[in-house]
Amino acid sequence: MRIVFxxxxxxxxxxxxxxxxxxxxxxxxxxxxxxxIAGANPFETFxxxxxxxxxxxxxxxxxxxKTIPLALTGLAVALAFKLRFWNIGxxxxxxxxxxxxxxxxxxxxxxxxxxxxxxxxxxxxxxAGALWAGIPGLLKTRLSVDETLVxxxxxxxxxxxxxxxxxxxxxxxxxxxxxxxxPFIEAAWLPRIFGRAHAGIWFIPVIALLFWVLLRxxxxxxxxxxxxxxxxAARYQGIAVxxxxxLAVLLSGAIAGLAGACEVTGISHRxxxxxxxxxxxxxxxxxxMSQLNPLAIPFVALLMGGILVGGDQVQMMMGLPSxxxxxxxxxILFPMLAGSxxxxxxxxxxxxxxxxxxxxxxxxxx
Numbered sequence: 196m197r198i199v200f201x202x203x204x205x206x207x208x209x210x211x212x213x214x215x216x217x218x219x220x221x222x223x224x225x226x227x228x229x230x231x232i233a234g235a236n237p238f239e240t241f242x243x244x245x246x247x248x249x250x251x252x253x254x255x256x257x258x259x260x261k262t263i264p265l266a267l268t269g270l271a272v273a274l275a276f277k278l279r280f281w282n283i284g285x286x287x288x289x290x291x292x293x294x295x296x297x298x299x300x301x302x303x304x305x306x307x308x309x310x311x312x313x314x315x316x317x318x319x320x321x322x323a324g325a326l327w328a329g330i331p332g333l334l335k336t337r338l339s340v341d342e343t344l345v346x347x348x349x350x351x352x353x354x355x356x357x358x359x360x361x362x363x364x365x366x367x368x369x370x371x372x373x374x375x376x377x378p379f380i381e382a383a384w385l386p387r388i389f390g391r392a393h394a395g396i397w398f399i400p401v402i403a404l405l406f407w408v409l410l411r412x413x414x415x416x417x418x419x420x421x422x423x424x425x426x427x428a429a430r431y432q433g434i435a436v437x438x439x440x441x442l443a444v445l446l447s448g449a450i451a452g453l454a455g456a457c458e459v460t461g462i463s464h465r466x467x468x469x470x471x472x473x474x475x476x477x478x479x480x481x482x483x484m485s486q487l488n489p490l491a492i493p494f495v496a497l498l499m500g501g502i503l504v505g506g507d508q509v510q511m512m513m514g515l516p517s518x519x520x521x522x523x524x525x526x527i528l529f530p531m532l533a534g535s536x537x538x539x540x541x542x543x544x545x546x547x548x549x550x551x552x553x554x555x556x557x558x559x560x561x
Contacts (some may be wrong), residue, residue, distance in 0.1 A: 215486060230515075245505060247509070287346070360466060418439055
């Protein structure tokens with residue numbers, strides 16, 4: 196007897212919902228076990244996390260603050276993952292977007308008409324993220340260089356470049372020696388909705404809906420789905436595989452760069468420490484939990500944002516480390532990755548007799 200994984204020819208709609216739901220339940224069970232080991236009551240801990248993230252206007256505002264970059268980077272990596280282009284560099288693309296947006300706000304903003312400052316900041320972040328993603332995109336399409344390692348390493352190049360700027364040439368001379376650029380002019384600020392939640396949240400439904408229409412209702416989306424399933428089959432059908440991959444990767448990086456632009460124009464109003472908080476890495480979890488469905492990503496991002504904010508609440512109210520939220524993210528990731536295996540493959544158990552009869556049948560046909 197042996198167990199084999201067989202590629203599904205088609206996937207029932209129920210599987211796409213049942214497997215992620217079951218995976219999430221398993222992750223909650225594992226989280227509960229970890230909490231018990233840490234000496235905490237799992238039910239009280241989960242209730243405290245939910246109350247901290249959604250139980251007050253201030254908590255919900257902070258949850259939305261984290262949801263915005265999580266959702267945008269989640270949409271970014273999901274688009275690339277559709278093509279089996281493993282963009283692990285959303286964190287660096289977010290940081291480059293923040294740098295470019297800060298440059299416009301600091302050096303061009305004071306001399307520009309006020310109505311143009313914020314749109315140009317957003318556009319600069321969008322373009323910078325695309326260009327940063329274009330490096331591994333070109334290496335992949337022209338030289339067949341593995342994108343996983345390149346996108347991962349470029350994260351640290353972007354992060355260190357940002358640190359060089361706000362510790363060095365862009366440091367605010369009036370900042371009493373603290374690292375960080377000078378504050379942006381108010382024309383470069385995204386308006387606040389309530390609390391610290393800002394207007395960048397409106398980008399999320401617009402981009403999610405556009406991605407859904409693009410992938411489900413356009414010829415380009417159909418071509419991308421074929422490329423993701425089989426690049427060789429796409430080439431046989433005359434699809435420009437390399438060009439489509441590069442365009443999708445540029446768009447993926449642009450959305451991640453937009454997240455960085457929203458962070459500096461909507462939250463910090465300057466370039467400083469705290470821009471790279473791991474949103475681009477958490478986006479990978481969000482994309483997989485959403486089964487790469489752009490309409491599901493905003494809701495999963497809201498959940499993950501709540502876990503991050505709730506982790507801080509757990510630290511204050513129950514004496515647990517704030518890293519518990521990060522631990523729970525990891526415990527969510529592994530069951531989701533395992534669950535994605537069952538959405539793509541089905542398990543078959545073959546007995547020895549069945550195997551022999553199959554061989555005999557093949558020999559008889561020969």
